[in-house]
Amino acid sequence: MxxxxxxxxxxxxxxxxxxxxxxxxxxxxxxxxxxxxxxxxxxxxxxxxxxxxxxxxxxxxxxxxxxxxxxxxQVPAVQIKIPRREQASSASKDTMIAALRQRIKKLKEENRALKQMVEVANGLLYQREGKLRESTS
CATH class of the missing domain: 1.10.10 (Arc Repressor Mutant, subunit A)
Incomplete structure (x- = not known):
């Protein structure tokens, strides 16, 4: 049972x-x-x-x-840690900024001079074309 x-x-x-x-x-x-x-x-x-x-x-x-x-x-954030000894100091950064500003100033002056030269060259070409047209007419 x-x-x-x-x-x-x-x-x-x-x-x-x-x-x-x-x-x-x-x-x-x-x-x-x-x-x-x-x-x-x-x-x-x-x-x-x-x-x-x-x-x-x-x-x-x-x-x-x-x-x-x-x-x-989620996009993994890339975090690059630069060791302390390789980080630029404030004085170093200031020096770099001053050098870059000086270079920019020099390049602006050079650019201005080149633009003036182009204007003079264009003016000379314009005068030359005008003389050529007068002589052929």
Whole structure:
């Protein structure tokens, strides 16, 4: 004679549901925190920060889309840090600026002189054409 026992798994189901809600809350908080701190939002950073599994994130479609959406908009910022010893000092920058301003001034004067030379050359050509027309008429 075998008896069939009906298992009571209601408590187990309730615990699993509570655990899923808590995990989703942690994931949401982690995503919000990462966005606020301007860190990369991807599956790796969310799983490591929230302490949840990657498989669980991929299984939760809403969170999966929430993580993938910011990934499409994020452009990795290139941050080049120049060592202190290679950075220019203020005095060095001031010297470079003064040298560049002096060079600009010199080039403007040269440009002005060249424009005057072109005007003189054009005037001479105009006079020459006028004399040529008079001699041929």
């Amino acid at each position: 075998t008896r069939s026992w009906e298992r009571n798994i209601d408590g187990l189901r309730a615990y699993a549901q509570e655990k899923a809600v808590e995990t989703a809350r942690r994931a949401e908080e982690t995503i919000a925190h990462l966005l606020k701190e301007q860190h990369a939002v991807n599956f790796k950073t969310v799983t490591e920060t929230a302490g949840i599994s990657t498989a669980w994130l991929y299984g939760n479609e809403a969170l999966k889309q929430r993580i993938m959406h910011p990934c499409l908009q």
